Amino acid sequence: xxxIDLDHIRHAYGPRPTSAKDYALKxxxxxxxxxxxxxxxxxxxxxxxxxxxxxxxxVQPSEGRILFDGVDVTHLPxxxxxxxxxxxxxxxYDTMTVYDNLAFPLRxxxxxxxEIDRRVRDILEMIDLSxxxxxxxxxxxxxxxxxxxxxxxxxxxxxxxxxxxxxLTVIDPHMKWVLRSQLKKLHxxxxxxxxxxxxxxxxxxxxxxxxxxxxxxxxxxxxxPAELFERPSHTFVGYFIGSPGMNVLPxxxxxxxxxxxxxxxxxxxxxDIGSAxxxxxxxxxxxxxxxxxxxxxxxAKVEDIGRQKIVRARFAGQPLAxxxxxxxxxxxxxxVRFDPAAISIYADSWRVGKEA
Amino acid sequence: xxxxxxxxxxxxxxxxxxxxxLVLQRGTLNVLLGPTLSGKTSLMRLMAGLDKPSGGSIHxxxxxxxxxxxxxxxxxxxxxxxxxxxxxxxxxxxxSPMRIAGKDAAxxxxxxxxxxxxxxxxxxxxxxxxxxxxxxxxxxxLARAIVKNASLVLLDEPLANLDYKLREELREELPRLFxxxxxxxxxxxxEPSEALLLGGNTATLSQGRITQFGPTIxxxxxxxxxxxxxxxxxxxxxxxxxxxxxxxxLRQDVExxxxxxxxxxxxxxxxxxxxxxxxxxxAPAAPGAQRVPVRTLISEITGSESFIHVxxxxxxxxxxxxxxxxxxxxxxxxxxxxxxxxxxxxxxxAAIAAAPAAAA
Numbered sequence: 001x002x003x004i005d006l007d008h009i010r011h012a013y014g015p016r017p018t019s020a021k022d023y024a025l026k027x028x029x030x031x032x033x034x035x036x037x038x039x040x041x042x043x044x045x046x047x048x049x050x051x052x053x054x055x056x057x058x059v060q061p062s063e064g065r066i067l068f069d070g071v072d073v074t075h076l077p078x079x080x081x082x083x084x085x086x087x088x089x090x091x092x093y094d095t096m097t098v099y100d101n102l103a104f105p106l107r108x109x110x111x112x113x114x115e116i117d118r119r120v121r122d123i124l125e126m127i128d129l130s131x132x133x134x135x136x137x138x139x140x141x142x143x144x145x146x147x148x149x150x151x152x153x154x155x156x157x158x159x160x161x162x163x164x165x166x167x168l169t170v171i172d173p174h175m176k177w178v179l180r181s182q183l184k185k186l187h188x189x190x191x192x193x194x195x196x197x198x199x200x201x202x203x204x205x206x207x208x209x210x211x212x213x214x215x216x217x218x219x220x221x222x223x224x225p226a227e228l229f230e231r232p233s234h235t236f237v238g239y240f241i242g243s244p245g246m247n248v249l250p251x252x253x254x255x256x257x258x259x260x261x262x263x264x265x266x267x268x269x270x271x272d273i274g275s276a277x278x279x280x281x282x283x284x285x286x287x288x289x290x291x292x293x294x295x296x297x298x299x300a301k302v303e304d305i306g307r308q309k310i311v312r313a314r315f316a317g318q319p320l321a322x323x324x325x326x327x328x329x330x331x332x333x334x335x336v337r338f339d340p341a342a343i344s345i346y347a348d349s350w351r352v353g354k355e356a
Numbered sequence: 357x358x359x360x361x362x363x364x365x366x367x368x369x370x371x372x373x374x375x376x377x378l379v380l381q382r383g384t385l386n387v388l389l390g391p392t393l394s395g396k397t398s399l400m401r402l403m404a405g406l407d408k409p410s411g412g413s414i415h416x417x418x419x420x421x422x423x424x425x426x427x428x429x430x431x432x433x434x435x436x437x438x439x440x441x442x443x444x445x446x447x448x449x450x451x452s453p454m455r456i457a458g459k460d461a462a463x464x465x466x467x468x469x470x471x472x473x474x475x476x477x478x479x480x481x482x483x484x485x486x487x488x489x490x491x492x493x494x495x496x497x498l499a500r501a502i503v504k505n506a507s508l509v510l511l512d513e514p515l516a517n518l519d520y521k522l523r524e525e526l527r528e529e530l531p532r533l534f535x536x537x538x539x540x541x542x543x544x545x546x547e548p549s550e551a552l553l554l555g556g557n558t559a560t561l562s563q564g565r566i567t568q569f570g571p572t573i574x575x576x577x578x579x580x581x582x583x584x585x586x587x588x589x590x591x592x593x594x595x596x597x598x599x600x601x602x603x604x605x606l607r608q609d610v611e612x613x614x615x616x617x618x619x620x621x622x623x624x625x626x627x628x629x630x631x632x633x634x635x636x637x638x639a640p641a642a643p644g645a646q647r648v649p650v651r652t653l654i655s656e657i658t659g660s661e662s663f664i665h666v667x668x669x670x671x672x673x674x675x676x677x678x679x680x681x682x683x684x685x686x687x688x689x690x691x692x693x694x695x696x697x698x699x700x701x702x703x704x705x706a707a708i709a710a711a712p713a714a715a716a
Binding site: 043044045172173174177180181184185188199200201202205206207224225226228229230239240241242243244245284286303304305306307308326327 | 391392489490519520521522524546547548549552553555573576577590591592632634642653654656657658659660663665674676678680685
């Protein structure tokens with residue numbers, strides 16, 4: 001497995017890009033660790049697939065270099081990069097048996113037969129297709145075929161990286177749970193470098209050690225799932241991670257005092273907002289406490305979604321989402337408190353804080 | 357009101373829909389929830405008149421419409437794929453059903469603008485669909501279904517191809533649209549969380565059968581059988597085969613946990629016990645919590661929540677905990693099961709009703 005260096009990479013699909021707007025991928029300059037599990041997460045059009053294609057060699061970046069363990073591979077074609085890929089839809093040989101589909105990449109590389117057999121059986125076990133080993137792939141269902149694709153991506157252990165492009169899209173919701181935790185276990189066991197593209201937050205957050213959040217051709221934050229949740233560095237991350245996303249309220253900051261509409265809150269520090277044109281307070285719905293004390297709030301709607309309730313309210317003239325546990329009480333004359341440790345202040349969409 | 361009376365559909369030797377009865381009221385949102393190939397699309401095609409039932413009859417507002425073709429019914433459909441006229445502007449796309457119906461220009465203009473406003477498409481009316489994002493394209497298709505003023509609107513996984521944030525926004529908008537129009541809305545999905553967010557009523561489907569129909573949250577909380585409970589669970593339901601003996605549930609003759617009050621009336625003998633992952637916890641916070649020893653398998657952290665996979669007496673369970681809990685795999689720990697929410701099923705899979713006084 002390999003460390004991946006993304007060295008000042010930019011990419012434009014059109015010729016002769018002049019302004020930042022022309023780049024589908026704005027500057028990416030990062031080093032990804034050997035053995036890391038990275039998820040690229042963002043809405044469609046954010047540049048995540050472009051970045052994956054640059055790593056796999058399907059796309060040559062307009063600028064910058066890509067290195068695997070210090071070796072420049074920028075101009076190497078996909079097949080010379082020693083990577084395994086799993087795509088959104090199954091890519092398998094219909095006329096081969098399930099077993100041979102998995103053995104194929106190993107036989108191609110002249111791996112000894114006993115080693116092939118051991119590895120293929122391990123993978124068959126993992127994707128729960130042991131009983132189907134001798135069946136032709138042709139008659140299988142779409143999600144069984146996709147499981148074979150996944151297995152093929154994982155069967156070699158000598159690749160530099162394994163790249164996944166929305167691999168669980170066609171998989172049944174219940175099977176997703178099983179495969180996700182299998183992937184995670186495998187990663188723990190073998191320490192593969194994995195890059196996983198998805199627009200599904202649960203998939204990204206449960207799979208990765210590091211989630212790379214992309215927005216409008218830029219990486220806006222790379223962090224652990226906990227960091228993205230607790231300290232989103234950009235309001236987009238706050239909005240995109242979490243369901244419902246973070247409440248972002250227009251605010252005014254004076255020293256350690258924040259004003260939202262007619263409400264004033266005290267912070268334990270004075271955020272450095274500089275000369276920002278736009279200041280906002282971010283608070284996640286999970287950290288808004290609904291009770292009989294605190295600031296006035298007007299409840300518009302309560303959505304009972306089974307394991308918790310989502311309360312839609314208006315606070316200081318702004319919409320506010322609040323998460324209440326399954327057995328949580330919603331008082332008639334409700335008031336709210338913001339957990340002080342969970343408040344973030346944003347200046348022109350970027351988080352400022354004690355750390356900044 | 358749409359009524360399906362003993363409606364079935366067989367194609368060759370294959371049964372697509374087993375005989376079913378269903379009554380949908382005007383002004384309601386009705387979710388068809390089930391995995392792929394459970395019969396959701398087949399049922400919608402029967403409702404629309406795209407297919408003829410093999411048996412039974414379909415009635416609309418009391419009138420038998422069984423043989424009526426889709427063109428003769430007042431039905432609108434929205435599919436998973438975004439279907440618009442690529443050469444027409446968004447405005448003309450939305451206007452098209454009214455032009456076909458021969459409405460006058462002033463009415464068309466008023467209705468298009470109203471629908472565009474409702475679906476936040478006003479800035480894009482002059483664009484063609486291919487210059488829009490997926491979410492805007494699907495909103496265009498939805499707007500067209502709305503202006504058609506159909507009495508039955510069928511939505512077949514309309515949000516499946518969209519980013520989840522767009523889905524979140526549209527899901528919030530949809531119930532509002534439904535409430536405003538007075539039509540019967542039918543919405544097919546494979547995802548339990550989508551059904552819960554939409555609310556309304558839910559019919560669960562499994563292998564061509566409607567297993568239950570009722571208010572969404574009722575079906576979720578009180579499934580009539582194990583199949584329905586399974587269909588309506590994400591994260592997956594935790595299930596275990598136990599034997600009730602007096603006040604205890606036993607697993608292979610070893611005491612697992614005490615029988616909670618709402619199941620005390622159950623007869624002794626084998627039973628299937630099921631519960632949702634959020635009824636397991638690392639700490640004994642809930643009043644009905646009972647300690648269960650487990651072995652940890654793996655934890656998945658989403659930031660706001662952790663999914664901790666554990667093994668209890670050879671059975672794999674998922675625990676959903678708030679916050680971040682990165683637990684070492686393969687360790688023996690004690691966790692707590694809120695037994696007030698246990699569901700019990702008999703050997704035939706039918707739910708064993710909770711004792712009314714003790715119902716959680």
